[in-house]
Amino acid sequence: MKTTSATVELVFIPSPGMGHLVSTVEMAKQLVGRDHRLSITFLIIKKPFDKSKVSSSTQSLLLAAAEDQLKFVYLPLDEAVAADLQSKFPDHNFILEFIKTNKQNVRDHVAKMVSTGSTQVAAFVIDMACTPMMDVAVEFGVPSYVFFTSNATALGLVFHLESLSPDEYHDLTELMDSDAELELPGFVNPVPVKALPTSFRDREFVPRVISLAKTLRQTKGIMVNTFEELESNAVRFLVENDKVPPVYPVGPVIHLVNNKNEEGEEATEIMKWLDNQPLSSVVFLCFGSVGSFGGDQLKEIAQALEQSGHRFLWSVRRPPSKGKREIPGEYQDLNQVLPDGFLERTNEIGKVIGWAPQVAILSHKAVGGFVSHCG
Numbered sequence: 355m356k357t358t359s360a361t362v363e364l365v366f367i368p369s370p371g372m373g374h375l376v377s378t379v380e381m382a383k384q385l386v387g388r389d390h391r392l393s394i395t396f397l398i399i400k401k402p403f404d405k406s407k408v409s410s411s412t413q414s415l416l417l418a419a420a421e422d423q424l425k426f427v428y429l430p431l432d433e434a435v436a437a438d439l440q441s442k443f444p445d446h447n448f449i450l451e452f453i454k455t456n457k458q459n460v461r462d463h464v465a466k467m468v469s470t471g472s473t474q475v476a477a478f479v480i481d482m483a484c485t486p487m488m489d490v491a492v493e494f495g496v497p498s499y500v501f502f503t504s505n506a507t508a509l510g511l512v513f514h515l516e517s518l519s520p521d522e523y524h525d526l527t528e529l530m531d532s533d534a535e536l537e538l539p540g541f542v543n544p545v546p547v548k549a550l551p552t553s554f555r556d557r558e559f560v561p562r563v564i565s566l567a568k569t570l571r572q573t574k575g576i577m578v579n580t581f582e583e584l585e586s587n588a589v590r591f592l593v594e595n596d597k598v599p600p601v602y603p604v605g606p607v608i609h610l611v612n613n614k615n616e617e618g619e620e621a622t623e624i625m626k627w628l629d630n631q632p633l634s635s636v637v638f639l640c641f642g643s644v645g646s647f648g649g650d651q652l653k654e655i656a657q658a659l660e661q662s663g664h665r666f667l668w669s670v671r672r673p674p675s676k677g678k679r680e681i682p683g684e685y686q687d688l689n690q691v692l693p694d695g696f697l698e699r700t701n702e703i704g705k706v707i708g709w710a711p712q713v714a715i716l717s718h719k720a721v722g723g724f725v726s727h728c729g
Contacts, residue, residue: 370401402436506588510540511645516567540588646682
């Protein structure tokens with residue numbers, strides 16, 4: 355029997371990816387800022403095989419965000435189980451299977467939360483990559499909401515792909531390597547197939563996208579990191595679609611506070627370099643916490659930068675070792691992967707770095723352009 359004095363609690367289960375975790379925390383801070391009676395517990399799934407700067411940077415952000423209404427619990431990590439899964443599942447299925455192994459950890463912790471009767475779990479808020487946790491919410495008799503960390507246009511594509519008939523889907527797969535353009539809901543103009551995110555063009559990954567759409571339809575609502583003025587057509591398509599759960603644009607959810615963990619010698623050197631560049635003259639190249647390129651593509655990017663003659667700041671990360679699932683690391687010697695003499699020839703206009711304090715860089719007055727990644 356629930357007591358009237360019980361604390362109303364939300365259980366947030368974010369994806370272990372930094373881009374997912376940080377935005378989820380920022381969204382939660384907005385929620386508790388609107389109602390002091392609300393409390394949120396984050397159940398953090400530790401990312402396996404991660405000993406990078408990404409992990410330490412993320413933990414620093416969580417410590418800074420901790421307050422009375424926000425609690426962070428790190429779930430146990432069994433490296434042996436993760437290693438076994440790594441040997442059994444291909445890249446695009448590994449994370450999903452790994453998240454599933456944490457269902458018992460979530461179940462145990464929520465049971466502990468409610469055992470005293472002083473905490474009333476009102477709902478689960480689950481990351482788009484953690485939808486298997488909806489099963490645990492059902493066991494506790496509470497609704498599930500999903501936080502979709504991408505944008506409304508991507509969410510619309512997820513539902514559109516799932517709604518295709520077998521013939522329509524076959525036609526789409528035939529076009530995946532072509533120059534064709536598609537009329538898609540949520541878009542004003544036709545979209546070149548080659549411009550779609552890789553996950554929508556990967557024949558092996560598409561079944562997971564379709565499965566995600568089916569799961570999302572079972573939620574009580576979907577919060578999207580966007581706002582209506584930015585994606586009016588996509589938001590309208592979702593809101594007016596009676597086969598889609600209620601969609602709530604809750605963005606822009608961004609983290610604009612510089613991370614103290616990143617204010618080391620390297621960060622100081624980067625900011626000093628930017629201080630000496632003209633206003634809006636630098637293009638910043640950074641491809642996310644898991645973004646990395648092989649040697650051939652690095653050389654192509656380097657050649658393009660040099661030939662452009664523009665000032666640049668380029669975050670270069672070392673890919674994981676072959677056959678291993680690791681977060682990209684740092685190169686010990688950039689000369690081994692970049693064209694001969696590139697660093698010397700571009701010394702006056704460019705700077706190549708490893709891990710980047712992105713917020714500080716993007717807010718610097720010398721940065722005039724940003725080249726990043728897409729799914």
